[in-house]
Amino acid sequence: MANKRVAVIGASGYGGLQTLRLLHQHPALDISFLGGERSSGKRWSELVPFLPLAGDPVVQTPDPDAIAAAADYAVLSLPNGLAAQLVPPLLQRGVRVVDLSADYRFSSLGRWQEVYASEALEVPRSDDDLCAEAVYGLPEWEADAIRTARLIAAPGCFPTASLLGLLPFLNQGLIDTTGIVIDAKTGTSGGGRAAKEHLLLAECSEAVAPYGVVGHRHTSEIEQLASRVAGHEIQLQFTPHLMPMVRGLLATVYCRLRDPGLTAEDCVTLLASAYRQAPCVEVLPVGTYPSTKWVRQTNRALLSVQVDRRTGQLIVMAAIDNLVKGQAGQGVQCLNLMAGLEPTAGLPLLPFYP
Amino acid sequence: MANKRVAVIGASGYGGLQTLRLLHQHPALDISFLGGERSSGKRWSELVPFLPLAGDPVVQTPDPDAIAAAADYAVLSLPNGLAAQLVPPLLQRGVRVVDLSADYRFSSLGRWQEVYASEALEVPRSDDDLCAEAVYGLPEWEADAIRTARLIAAPGCFPTASLLGLLPFLNQGLIDTTGIVIDAKTGTSGGGRAAKEHLLLAECSEAVAPYGVVGHRHTSEIEQLASRVAGHEIQLQFTPHLMPMVRGLLATVYCRLRDPGLTAEDCVTLLASAYRQAPCVEVLPVGTYPSTKWVRQTNRALLSVQVDRRTGQLIVMAAIDNLVKGQAGQGVQCLNLMAGLEPTAGLPLLPFYP
Amino acid sequence: MANKRVAVIGASGYGGLQTLRLLHQHPALDISFLGGERSSGKRWSELVPFLPLAGDPVVQTPDPDAIAAAADYAVLSLPNGLAAQLVPPLLQRGVRVVDLSADYRFSSLGRWQEVYASEALEVPRSDDDLCAEAVYGLPEWEADAIRTARLIAAPGCFPTASLLGLLPFLNQGLIDTTGIVIDAKTGTSGGGRAAKEHLLLAECSEAVAPYGVVGHRHTSEIEQLASRVAGHEIQLQFTPHLMPMVRGLLATVYCRLRDPGLTAEDCVTLLASAYRQAPCVEVLPVGTYPSTKWVRQTNRALLSVQVDRRTGQLIVMAAIDNLVKGQAGQGVQCLNLMAGLEPTAGLPLLPFYP
Amino acid sequence: MANKRVAVIGASGYGGLQTLRLLHQHPALDISFLGGERSSGKRWSELVPFLPLAGDPVVQTPDPDAIAAAADYAVLSLPNGLAAQLVPPLLQRGVRVVDLSADYRFSSLGRWQEVYASEALEVPRSDDDLCAEAVYGLPEWEADAIRTARLIAAPGCFPTASLLGLLPFLNQGLIDTTGIVIDAKTGTSGGGRAAKEHLLLAECSEAVAPYGVVGHRHTSEIEQLASRVAGHEIQLQFTPHLMPMVRGLLATVYCRLRDPGLTAEDCVTLLASAYRQAPCVEVLPVGTYPSTKWVRQTNRALLSVQVDRRTGQLIVMAAIDNLVKGQAGQGVQCLNLMAGLEPTAGLPLLPFYP
Structure with a gap:
């Protein structure tokens, strides 16, 4: 061919x-x-x-x-x-x-x-x-529609990580849909290549700061698909932070389990099951937490969960490379589906470490 | 003298x-x-x-x-x-x-x-x-006890930032004491000077990762004083993250306002009032968010708040230098009080920027 | 007063x-x-x-x-x-x-x-x-003229480090004045605060590169004072490199000793003697090499020398903070002299480490 | 097969x-x-x-x-x-x-x-x-011997960059073989993964420093092949510097042209000719200087030259990834030759930028 x-x-x-x-x-x-x-x-x-x-x-x-x-x-x-x-x-x-x-x-x-x-x-x-x-280009949740679509809207980097972590729990109705908090951390390349003072190395090296607190545009994008998968309107808290690094994005998601008996191991099983067919998503064992460095320059998303029995909270962590799985790699993954290829064709999944 | x-x-x-x-x-x-x-x-x-x-x-x-x-x-x-x-x-x-x-x-x-x-x-x-x-050495909340103490336990870096942001709201009973989430970010110097593989530049540069998820020791330290100030036992969620930088600590605190009519401006007023006598704490105007770089190598804590009217959540952000206000500078601030000196004697409050 | x-x-x-x-x-x-x-x-x-x-x-x-x-x-x-x-x-x-x-x-x-x-x-x-x-504002070599000057031209950052290392040897006629090589490394803050694409963190993090190879303007500035102190025209090689850090400047100077019997210890003695009255210059013992981090946010210059008996070369290393001793601190040092104050009045000499 | x-x-x-x-x-x-x-x-x-x-x-x-x-x-x-x-x-x-x-x-x-x-x-x-x-595993200069060797000694990272830049000029007898200076800059991953205090992020971030000044082991390794290619014993100056970054190595080589009429363009032509058969080496046009970031995580070496007509000096710049072309990638390149494969089989040549 x-x-x-x-x-x-x-x-x-x-x-x-x-x-x-x-x-x-x-x-x-x-x-x-x-x-x-x-x-x-x-x-x-x-x-x-x-x-x-x-x-x-x-x-x-x-x-x-x-x-x-x-x-x-x-x-x-x-x-x-x-x-x-x-x-x-x-x-x-x-x-x-x-x-x-x-x-x-x-x-x-x-x-x-x-x-x-x-x-x-x-x-x-x-x-x-x-x-x-337009089809929302998150292949792990929209593969069928992507295959035949004329127009793909590739997701933002923050929504990609946040949704990959949240959707399986929303889909199964396992968490309270109020009070969800997403605290996200991103490298500066997400701000693009155009020269901006606040993205100078001298400004953002040795610096961590929140931005777009309440009302960042990606909030609406996350809520749109989260609501659809949950079956009702969801409003959540999303706060991005700028990290002193080039690439990489970590979303730490806090929510409340409906069933206080669920363990972290149960949640790993659920995630692994949800992403069984998803070659770009990997679920880490309980107690292993993802570093953005582990996915750098790959199209992989690493997920991890932890449960606090005292407070009833579920913490979901999702790490991606903001420019690959969070942008261009995801675009190529969509192209692969549209062209009838393997979803991972041409996509790097292993990092050069360190 | x-x-x-x-x-x-x-x-x-x-x-x-x-x-x-x-x-x-x-x-x-x-x-x-x-x-x-x-x-x-x-x-x-x-x-x-x-x-x-x-x-x-x-x-x-x-x-x-x-x-x-x-x-x-x-x-x-x-x-x-x-x-x-x-x-x-x-x-x-x-x-x-x-x-x-x-x-x-x-x-x-x-x-x-x-x-x-x-x-x-x-x-x-x-x-x-x-x-x-022993007196807990957080001068903004324990000044009188510190002045006459024989023994000061200087607070941990995470508790310092978290408590400075939370206590005024707990003290006034303005927030729900369940469901509090503290998502904290720190530089690697908090791990000390002893050689450890995970703190090598090659390992933690271009990397963001959570650690100690659920059960980090600073959780208990935060809860102890938070509970005393609130007047009842509090259990909260605390998750530290390692940042690719030497120093600086940011705590992003999520909680729910009891009175949905409170605005971010109201909260700034409250914080400013709580810290009127505290020369090392500064409250930023609404819409200005603290960077750890703004407090680097100073004994200052910068606080900022935002309110999401949609979700009813209050977000409190607190930035400190983990080795100064989070450790040694706080120790000197305590010494100053013990010795009857000005609290800021010998302490830098302005950063060399950038 | x-x-x-x-x-x-x-x-x-x-x-x-x-x-x-x-x-x-x-x-x-x-x-x-x-x-x-x-x-x-x-x-x-x-x-x-x-x-x-x-x-x-x-x-x-x-x-x-x-x-x-x-x-x-x-x-x-x-x-x-x-x-x-x-x-x-x-x-x-x-x-x-x-x-x-x-x-x-x-x-x-x-x-x-x-x-x-x-x-x-x-x-x-x-x-x-x-x-x-105008008086060239390098206080270690022009103190008397600075005290009475109406107009001070504060030196560039590269010339400051390079000249502090070179001048004592030129002054004493100890080195060949042809074939001098200065390989300099600087943080990105030297490029100023205006937004420029090549100074973005995403561009210059994890990157080292030369720039202005042959003909960088600071070459002429170095040659002007070097020639005056040597007593004849000198042309030298100066190559700056951009480092992935905010501040700090290291000049590594290569030249040939006229007397092959001179040891590194002799050279340390010479430097120490030349800067006996210079409170901002410190000469390190043989075998200890300066890190820019040791002078960060101070007005100090650290000098070190090594001699290669095989090749007859003298290597002089000079580290400064490009924005303090390389710019604003040097300016204040000049102001101190002009105002009849101690040269180090108000100037930090010890770093916050790390 | x-x-x-x-x-x-x-x-x-x-x-x-x-x-x-x-x-x-x-x-x-x-x-x-x-x-x-x-x-x-x-x-x-x-x-x-x-x-x-x-x-x-x-x-x-x-x-x-x-x-x-x-x-x-x-x-x-x-x-x-x-x-x-x-x-x-x-x-x-x-x-x-x-x-x-x-x-x-x-x-x-x-x-x-x-x-x-x-x-x-x-x-x-x-x-x-x-x-x-044992055959010295620098494929650009030893390809025939590598193909049939039983034992390859893969070169060090500093010698790889330094020799790729120097050898064509030595081979043609175009430069003085006394007074050669190699000022090299490397990321911290060259120090390996074992925990060492001086390689902690807190220690080497925001820091540039020389080390092993005079007598670093790679000096002898460089001199061995340089001498063989030049046809007589060479002693040169090699000074490594530690950079605040993970990977990447830049060698800036200073030497004196024998023929003062040679231009930078002439030198580019010579280099391009020397490496015509070398798919991992690329010679940049005059005035474009290599960044280590341009070769990160690739097996490519980027070379650039400049000539100072005033001083008669040739400056050769060579950038590689210290862990790929400077180590493991070079090893695979040798394996490819030994196994009768294309030299670049399986080797990345394009970086993910930034």
């Missing part, structure tokens, strides 16, 4: 760089188009001397016709609001799309507009139908 | 180094004795070439008579279990003691033994009376 | 923040004016919530008359080219100036223009006389 | 972990034996939960008969001195060996003993013949 052709749009940001790195060694997917507005016309090696691509392609303006002529699939790694301009014409031309931005993560345009109200859009959106059609 | 003389025992660990650094520039306290078992007989400059002390003293065996002859006060920076051997003879000889270890942090020996059961003691303890007598 | 009044212009960059931190605790100098163009009119606490200054002053437009009315001295922490606009009117009004920029580091305007040709000046300079008058 | 079987001895140190990670995904080499003294009898997943190997093998005592029964090749990742006990019996049994230690890097036992005099050997060595037979 001939390899499928993939366009990568927005190639020199961190999401794009990861996508290219993964596709470059992929056994069944080829990079067939490199798109970027600002760097259009430049040779790749001039832009990124340290990531040589076969043939040293020239970056092209992301014109829908050109993309459709060159590619079966497109991965969009663009700022929020820009993907929504490119997605409709690409779908019209038969290109199936994995969008790494937040543009199609909500099932209605209205909800998106509420959450992303502050984004200044140059072109107003009216694609409520595509918001409804 | 002549300067008071202070013995520092256990000088070359991180707690000792901070204590010496602070006392060396202290306007009213002098280092009069340097004690250490392993390095006894050595010149200080051989041990620590980068922290020259006036007169380049020789480290001495921590003999109680020698200490009592040389010093009015002693700061003990020793592993858990060792301080308890030195404290009784020092008190007998009239030396007032600030103990940076956990040996006297619980009000009964029985409680200490439950929590620190795993410590292999060479000499069995029978000093239940001293456990009862 | 009343405290002297100091204006700090350019207060919220890293140089300004260090200067304020040092002056805030200075026993004989007061901050009397806070100047900044962009932040003019704002309260200090709004700009920098973590460094509370007494009275929470308002930042003011750096008008020469206003500065002269408020201050005896001014420390300018401005981008290259801007100081040269402010210095002439300040000197005219009797304000003595310490300039932390490069504007007056060369003894002629022509030389400055050659080296800093790429700076786009809004206002052309014609102050060749001030270039000639 | 059936895959070749490889034994990895010393699997849980950093060298072993990298080797396993690389072999696990290798298309033509299989891990057939996992050897370790201390962890003998344990399941791999208990030792290293984050690097799951197919079949979760049990670690075995490294008995020569057992190894020979299971494997065609053995990679030894053992402390210096221990490999020399295992190599003779393995060779006798027909197992071809890649030794990552220093035991066979010198062409005579006498030379090894001079350089490694301080190693306390439990078993005295008498294998001078094997020292003479």
Whole structure:
């Protein structure tokens, strides 16, 4: 079977760089188009001397016709609001799309507009139908829909880790759905490659700080799928913290078990069962807690649980690489499903340690 | 008034180094004795070439008579279990003691033994009376008792940050005392200077991980004072996480407001009022969240609050330097009170940034 | 004697923040004016919530008359080219100036223009006389001139470390003046606080790289004073490298001893003698090599030497904090001399370790 | 063709972990034996939960008969001195060996003993013949000998980077062979996984320091091959520095061009020509300087040159990952040659950036 052709749009940001790195060694997917507005016309090696691509392609303006002529699939790694301009014409031309931005993560345009109200859009959106059609690209929970989807909204990094830990318990009705607390920790690469003072090494090295306390956008994204899986509306507490490291994301989830007799071992069994078919998720034995370093530069999610018999609380810990399982790797995992490949094709699962 | 003389025992660990650094520039306290078992007989400059002390003293065996002859006060920076051997003879000889270890942090020996059961003691303890007598060295809540105490048990780093954030709300009965979650993040210097594989830079750089999930010893220490201030027994969830940085500690505390009408501004007012007389605590305005970098190498604690109207939760954030306000600086703050000095004498409050 | 009044212009960059931190605790100098163009009119606490200054002053437009009315001295922490606009009117009004920029580091305007040709000046300079008058603010070599100077050009961070290591050997004619190699390593804070992609934590963490190889501007600055002290023109090799850390600078200097019989111990003796009167310079014993961490947030320079009998080479190592002894601390050291104070007044010499 | 079987001895140190990670995904080499003294009898997943190997093998005592029964090749990742006990019996049994230690890097036992005099050997060595037979495993310079060798001594990390940069110029007689200076910078993982105080994150974060100044063992290793390629004895200056990062190594080499007319472009052409057949070496264009981050977790070496017309000096910069091209990856590259495979089989050449 001939390899499928993939366009990568927005190639020199961190999401794009990861996508290219993964596709470059992929056994069944080829990079067939490199798109970027600002760097259009430049040779790749001039832009990124340290990531040589076969043939040293020239970056092209992301014109829908050109993309459709060159590619079966497109991965969009663009700022929020820009993907929504490119997605409709690409779908019209038969290109199936994995969008790494937040543009199609909500099932209605209205909800998106509420959450992303502050984004200044140059072109107003009216694609409520595509918001409804887009499949949320969390393969462990949406595999069937992903396989046939035209449009994938790849989840945010925080939602990926949080939901992988929470959903099995919500699905089985094992926890109180009020009072859930997600305390999340992320490396600075989640803030992107554009220069920002607060992401300078001098500013964020030797520093840990919360941000977006109450109301961070990923709260709504987590609540949307959590509510659907639980079968009723859930409101939860989500607090991200910036860590002095490049990549890696840990979500520590606190909730209350409905059945106080459940043990940590029971919960491990439940998680292992929920993810039996999920080759990118691994459940650690009780007492072993995940380090973000154990999943660095892999598409793996590590889950661990602990139960406090005194307080009745369940603590779920989930570690991922924010740029791989939390972004580009998840996108490739979706592409694999869409193209009828093994879900882990081309995806690294073992870290280089340390 | 002549300067008071202070013995520092256990000088070359991180707690000792901070204590010496602070006392060396202290306007009213002098280092009069340097004690250490392993390095006894050595010149200080051989041990620590980068922290020259006036007169380049020789480290001495921590003999109680020698200490009592040389010093009015002693700061003990020793592993858990060792301080308890030195404290009784020092008190007998009239030396007032600030103990940076956990040996006297619980009000009964029985409680200490439950929590620190795993410590292999060479000499069995029978000093239940001293456990009862020792004053918990959190100056913002125990200033009067500290001033006249013979024996101070300086709090752990996690309890310091957690309690400074929680106590005003417990004291006023404003929060539910069930379901309290403390998610804490610390730099690796809290693990001490002894070589341990998991604290190697190669292991903990670019890594975030939880540890001691459920049952960490600081849980009991936090609960002891929290319960006393609240007026009833409290059990809470405390989870520490190791951060890829040297120093700094952030506690993010989640709890539920009893009165859903309270705003973040109300809570700031309450905190500011509670700490009006506390020169080492600063309350940030609503929407400004503390970075550990803002307090690095200072004796300051920064507090911030946020309220989620949707969920009714109060989030309290507290940042300290784990080795200064979380350890040695707090010890010096106690010494200041014991010696009748200004609480902030000799203590840095402003960071070198970045 | 009343405290002297100091204006700090350019207060919220890293140089300004260090200067304020040092002056805030200075026993004989007061901050009397806070100047900044962009932040003019704002309260200090709004700009920098973590460094509370007494009275929470308002930042003011750096008008020469206003500065002269408020201050005896001014420390300018401005981008290259801007100081040269402010210095002439300040000197005219009797304000003595310490300039932390490069504007007056060369003894002629022509030389400055050659080296800093790429700076786009809004206002052309014609102050060749001030270039000639300005004293190079390296107190260990220019103390007498500094005491009476109207205008100090504080040295760059790389020149400070390199020259402190090299000058005693050049002064005594002990080394070949051809073939000198300076391999220097610096933290990222030397690049300033303005947002730049290559200084993001995600970019420069876990990365070491050379930059400015051949022709870095500090080469000329080092050569100027090295040549003067040696008594003839010297051309040397200077290569800076960016380190994954915030602060600290190490210069490793390679040169050839003229007398192959000189030992490392001889060289230590020579250095110790050269810096006998220099309280901020410390010479380490043979075999002890300086870590930048040993001088972090201090105004100390640590020097060490080693000699290779096989190759005849002398290796001189010099460690400083790039923002203190390499910038703001050196500026305060100059102010101390200008004001007739002890050179180390208000300057930290001991690090908080680790 | 059936895959070749490889034994990895010393699997849980950093060298072993990298080797396993690389072999696990290798298309033509299989891990057939996992050897370790201390962890003998344990399941791999208990030792290293984050690097799951197919079949979760049990670690075995490294008995020569057992190894020979299971494997065609053995990679030894053992402390210096221990490999020399295992190599003779393995060779006798027909197992071809890649030794990552220093035991066979010198062409005579006498030379090894001079350089490694301080190693306390439990078993005295008498294998001078094997020292003479062993091939130095730098594939870019010894490919033919490696293909047929029974015993490979994989080079040290510093020699790999230094020699790749220097040898083409020595080979062509283009530089003075006196006065060569190599200033090298390495991450802390080069110090291994055993707990050592000076490698704690708290000690080496925010710190840069030289070590082993004059007489570091890698000096002799570099000089041995440099001398052979130059055709006469060379003595050079080598100074390593410890960087606050996990992995990565940069060598900055200073030497003097014999022909002052040579330009940086000429030198790039020469290097590119020398490494035309070397798929793991890439020469950067003039003005682009290598970051260790660009080669992280790859088997690539990046070279760059600059020439200072004023001083006549050539500066060669070489960046590698100290644990991949500087250790385990180089070992696999040798295995590939020995097994008649493509030199880059199974070796990552592109980094995950950032």
